[in-house]
Amino acid sequence: MSFWVEVIVSILLIIGGTFVLVGSIGLFRLKDVYCRLHGPTKATTVGLGGILLSSMIYMSHHNGYLSIHELLITLFLVITAPVTAHILAKAAMHHKVKTMEATRNSHMVTTAREQRPPVSDNDAGSS
Amino acid sequence: MSLFWIPVLLVLGVLVPIICERFGRNVCTVATMALPGLALAKILSIVPEVFAGNVITEYLSWIPSAGLILSLRVDGLALLFALLILGIGLLIIFYASYYLSEEEAIGRFYAYLILFMTAMLSIVLANNLLQLWMAWEITSISSFLLISFWSSKSESRKGARMALTVTGAGGLALLAGFLLIGDIVGSYDLSVVLNSGDTIRDHALYPVALLLVLAGAFTKSAQFPFHFWLPHAMAAPTPVSAYLHSATMVKAGIFLLALFYPVLAGTDLWFFVVSMTGLATFLIGAYLALFQHDLKGLLAYSTISHLGLITLLLGINTQLAAIAALFHIMNHAVFKASLFMAAGIIDHETGTRDMRRLNGLWKYMPHTATLATVSAASMAGIPLFNGFLSKEMFFAETLDQVALGSLSWMIPVLATLGGILSVAYSMRFIHDVFFNKEPEGLPKTPAEPPRYMKFPVEILVVICLLVGIVPDFMIGDLLAISATALLPDGPLPEYSLSIWHGLNLPLLMSVIAIFGGLLVYAYRHPLYRFQSQFRETDAKLVFEGIMQGGIQQVSRLHNTLSNGSLQRYIALLLILVIVMTAIPIIQLDSAAGNLTDQAVNGIEITLAMLLCISAVATAILHKQRMIALIAISVVGLIVSITFARFSAPDLALTQLAVEIVTVILLMLALFFLPQKTPADSAPKRIVRDLGIAAILGGIVATINYAIITRPFDSISDFFIANSKTGGGGTNVVNVILVDFRGFDTLGEITVLGIAALGIFKLLTRIRLSMPTANDKGIAWSKDVHPPILVMISQSLLPLALLVSAYIFIRGHNLPGGGFIAGLVTSVAIIQQYIAHGVDWIKPRIKLNYQNLIAWGVLLAALTGVGSWLFDRPFLTSWFDYFDIPWIGKIELASAIIFDLGVYLTVVGATLLILANLGKLTTEHRPTVEEE
């Protein structure tokens, strides 16, 4: 295996791994459900993309032909991850999970969970 | 004509009354008597041969390996009993046609009676111990049916059950005795057994065999202490009492003693047990007979007493005593049967059997009274009647023994005492019923019975008189020839059958007995007063009490043991597993084998840690069900990663797919189940369960470790070697599944299909309450089908189907296959159900999932049958490679069709389950219960 291929593969791998870890750290550290949803849906997906890319290059090199089926997994994740996040965010709102204190416009959860259009701050305060 | 015709005729005779009942009572009676009559004729026809001293035997092989060789034997003893059974039996049938009232099912009654007769006759004619025993048991059963003939009466049922229980118990002891004798002798053939007396008596197990046989004989013959059932058997119609409980069945025990006399008698044990039992029974029966107010009760206890007398004679171990016993058997049968019939007439004509109300009947029914008086005199042992002769022989024999040493004098004294009591109760039977003032408050005005109802009694009374007056002429030959059966060795001892033997001690005893008896009867009232101090114990109540109490205790024990607690059953199961596996495992000095542990890295440790933590978390958090479900999903995920890690990609895929489908299923179900487990088991139980779980976990781990650290040879090398050449695939696991062990897979998809059908059955007409809010009390969201989800789901469907096609097609050579492909398809469709809902999907998917299952399994099975066309066994695979221009080499294999069957079944089954489960909350729910 040529050195440069190995370098690229390794770098992509490390980057991917880092993002995966960051995603999980986010899940671990962030203070409310809505924030935590950002971790897995973004960082982890991207991290996985990195690892898959690395695997793709590596396997193509190893097998001697272009091994692009790893792309399919990425494609799949890119399509599905937002939906998962969306459904889970809906679920969180439905469960009336508390938002962290610093959250702005947290009153929007009330209208959002009923799928109503937003009301202005004043309205929200009065209702 | 073969002897076997006798039982055959009688068995056929059982059916006659049932068939003839519709033609009227008289026809029925005559028809019923016909076949036993023929049988009697057959017996009579061989009388000369038997009198000539021959023993007639016939054999018919049946189950020789079990010693069951049907075989009949007629010797003197059998002849004597056969004549009694058939002769008295015919009289009883005749009598019964008058006794039973018009509305009673006489056909059934006769059928039972003939059944009994068959069995009884089979006992005496049997030449094989097991055959004898079979007949013996059938007498118990038919006796049960006859006693309970008036089944609506509680006393009939209870009396019948008691008789069955006691004689049944004795019968089982007898079987054990017979088996033991069969073992000792090496044959069940009576001809052999009867010639092996010394072998048996010398055998170490002789006492056991003897006691077992005696248990059978004594229970049947109502010997003390088993006598209590007999009086209660009197709940039977009187013909039954006359036949079974005086003349024949109770004599079966006596017959048995007589039959085995040459084999078992002659020892001290025999003497002691048999004679003492007989003596006790004789006295107790006679004493209790005196105090009965029921006519039949008196006769019943008198029967017990006389049976005791005969037993005593057989126990005395002298030859003359044996002859006396035989003589008394005949005499007792005759006079007691006639007495019972007389009692039946009285009952029939007056409506009561209570001697306190029956008085002075001579005036109303003098003819009957005369007959009864003659029989009763015979019972009392008055000279000129047959009872006198045998009783005098009995007195003589009690004098002629020394077995009790210096106490031997007691036996004649007690015998005389018994004689006194016999006279007393006989006197009561005559005086209290036919004389002694006027009747009191009888339900009916007494009168003579129909003319022919007395006919059987008359015959028997005539016999009583004839035997009593000219005994030698009447029964001398019969007695002699039957005695030779008991005393086969050498000539019979001298004895004389005549009325007058001169002035001797036995005559004195008779005289004492007669006058003593009269005296006792005269002073009976103080005796009654004395006896009334003792609380009368009703054997029936005691017996029922013991039975009920026993059954209650047993039920309590049973209910304590099987309390309907599944937890207990599982715990018992697992404890048994622990005990049984721990014992071998403890013998293993060390679990480790000689393979060294492979190295582990951090990832593996992490995975193991995650696995263990989530497994334990599932257990700990099981009360919060959704969380437990999430935790177990992690377990499933890591298990599939583990499979992947240990070179089992197929397993990883399968595990993963199954896991997801199962979790979806559980979620669907959880909606209808409580969300949380509110109450829990007591801490003690939790500790117990933890203990069981921990030990079992330890044992499983130990066994697992012991296995995987040892090398082994397996048949798998064959599969690897032949996968490509023999199965046409490079994925050995898949080739095993669809080819080498395709039969397992066929079974497996059958299981899946049946499960789906069963689940559909479970879901039909299910009435579930749906929670309207979650466990936090938050009402469900109103967004039933989130548009974004709907959109993405429908775009993913073609992709998922493509992936499933991909997994299916490559399965034979690379990880994949029909099963996983099927699950992927199912999950994709389920995803559509989740996103769109049932109402939307239902009109759009026209698949009949039931047919899909059927076709799937059918396809797989047909692939298997297809190999028959090529003369190969079921499921023999076929594959070949074809070179197609431009495309190259492609492989076609029957396994692909098989796998397609698997695919269809999986899709059909999964969707049948999940879709129908989903439908529960919609109007499409399965409601048609009937197919």
Next chain:
Amino acid sequence: METLYVLCVGVMTFSGVFLCLRGRTFPVVLGLMMLGYAVNLFLFSSGRLNLDGAAILGKSEIYADPLPQALVLTAIVIGFAMIAFIVILSMRARADLGNDYVDGKEPPDSSMNSPSRWSSKK
């Protein structure tokens, strides 16, 4: 590796058995699933543990024992069918009996008695 493996099997057996001994259907179902995992791993390992030898011809030199893999696959499928049945059966029991106790009624020795027992008798 072997030690680690059997540790997992043991812990899963432990957890599965404990859950199987609970008094309500849902935990018992979880227990049976868990026991199923343990059993499958156990049966799988009877062909010994092989780290790099998937039984695909031509992909490696040493092959893992394919037979237990096939057996486990069958066992997984059968286990799935069985679990599906028991899951629906517990629903049916809940519907028919009005509670989710495996015995159809509260066990006599259950010490606690929560007032808010989830039951709906119609």
Next chain:
Amino acid sequence: MSIITRLLPMPAHSFLLLIVWLMLNVSFSLGHIILGSVLAVIIPLLCAPLQVPQPKLKRPLRAVRYVFMVLGDIVVANVQVAILVVGPMRRIKPGFVAIPIDLEETLLITILASTVTMTPGTLSAELSKDKNWLYVHVLNMPDNEEEVISLIKNRYESAIKEIFQC
């Protein structure tokens, strides 16, 4: 209706399926192309009853550009999120915004929502029933909410409108 349109109700789908098939099998052999084509015809036919008609892609090239733009945004966004996540938690000031959307078709809304979720610190949390408002959770809200709204509307929604020309 011609046979071709009947066999290929969704040619784009079919083409995509063929490509995916070839990718899956890592093979461009004739055999796989034939097999893939067969599947690419059959599967859409099987799925047709479950498909709701969708707006047609009008400007494919623009779409490709959009994809690359989003990919780029994803990478950038993730670096930002990563820094936030690793850094001190108190610096994070999350919030909700409601974005008024002009798209009508569910498909387009879905694409927008997905894009929003995949890119900088935003997550599509809810869509109002009338499909006029997209509630978005923002991981680190800029002081001015309008920045987020205008970013989404200008950078993504307009692009989508352009691609589908509606």
Next chain:
Amino acid sequence: MLETAVICVGIMISIALILNLWRLLVGPDLVDRIVALDTMYINSIALIMLFGMYNKTSLYFEAALLIAMLGFVSSVAFGKYILRGDIIE
């Protein structure tokens, strides 16, 4: 170098998985746990791809693809459960 990278990433994913499990067990809300499970699915894909690279085989690809597909269905089902209780209606 690649060897080291693989090991490093392996450790990273391990840590990630442990963090996921922590969140899964601690919650506090059910949604947190589901998010954790979903993340675990994705991290497992990474892990399996890593195994593949480590063993220089593409046999693990299907497993990864399947986790991606099925994990999505599972997470959506969990979400739907919280929203509606009844996941197919």
Next chain:
Amino acid sequence: MMDHLPILPILIPLFGGLLMLLPPFAGVERYVNRRIGTTLLCVLHIVATIFLMNSVSENGSMMYAIGNWQAPFGIIMFADPLAVMLVLLTGFLGLASTLYAFAGTDREGRYFHPIMQFQIMGITGAFLTHDLFNLFVFFEVLLIASYALLIHGGGKQRTLANVHYVILNLVGSSLFLFALGTLYGTTGTLNIADMSLKISTLSAREQVIAEAGGMLLLVVFGLKAAILPLHFWLPRTYAAASAPVAALFAIMTKVGVYGIFRVYTVIFGEQAGQLSGMIQPWIWPLAILTVIIGTVGVLASPDLRNLTGNLVIISVGTLLMAFAIRTPEATAAGFYYLIHSTLISAALFMIADMIGQQRGKAVDRFVIARKVQQPALLGLMFFVAAMAIAGLPPFSGFIGKLIILQSAFSDSDKVWVWSIVLISSLLTIIALSRAGTTLFWRHAGDRDKADKTAVSYWQIGGVSLLLIASPLIVIYGAPVIKYTGHAAQQLHDLSAAVSVMQLKGVQQ
């Protein structure tokens, strides 16, 4: 077709069950088609089995290598006299149950006939297969079919009984797999005969591991067979099942017993060195206690179905005694008894159902209730069945018990076997006489004339088929016992099986 005889009894019900799911058999209104079809299938199954039996009697045990993969690698169907006899029994029971169900049971819910066929298939397969894992698969087939049949007709009792039954058996199936893993992990094979050859070549330590596997199997089979203390599920389960189902279930305990006979005379048989007779110390007390606990249950039963369930437990205990004596003679006696007890207990379940049908709400409980409508008919059937099951002559139970008693070999065996069997018989007689007198003779008032609950001819036909068999196996006792003797001798003859399957290995 003759070459494929050993597989036909499995395939006929399999195909039959599948066809029943498809037109022209599927559907609410086509029940007549289904009845005709299913009767033909049952008859076909019996005919095929009789041909097989004939062939096996003439030419010796047959083996059938599925997929043409020879032993020990492929799955072998091994039709020895024992297996064929049990398959015939299964077919016979299946036919009787099916006919009985025509009275209406088959229309009380869906899929009755197909699942019945699958049930027959599962049982048949379990008897015929000579592969331990395939045995597991067939166990699962018969179990899942029994789960589905058990809930047929619905009702609380059935659901509850099914919950217990299913959970216990799922635990049992897990144990079976543990056992399989252990045995494969030590012997490296799955074919039963081959395993018995391999066992003898193991080192002492490996044998200890195999012993643990063998013990696990004993628990598994014991659970199916309902031996103490794994019997608790049986009476309630069988009592809850609808009558034809309970009747067919009568053979299911025998599958467990069969497993014990097969595994512990072949795999852990005489060639197995220190493992030979390893369950002997267990089986004696378990057998005796099983008979005792069954007898206790018989006495304590509140109704006839429970009583019959407990009779099944007694029969299992008695069979285990026959096994424990460990001679071909005792085994043969056990087989005879097995045929008898299966047929009669099946008949009793049906009789209990018919009695219950005529006694209103009291059904078959031992309480005073209204009079049965057809006392003569039902009374006769009950009487015959009770006599037979209690071991009273001249019915089959007597012969069965007699030859078991005769086969007790040593003095201590005699003491145990004789006393236990005989005392249990006596108590059974007592219980049955109480049951019969209560059911038929204790009644409150006459029945309402308008209330027509007469049994149907299908029911009479089904029961008669079973009851008639009892005197038949008495009259033809000699050939039957000769056959069971042959079956027992073949079971004990490992070398014959090994040579039929052309296995290579250590032989003794």
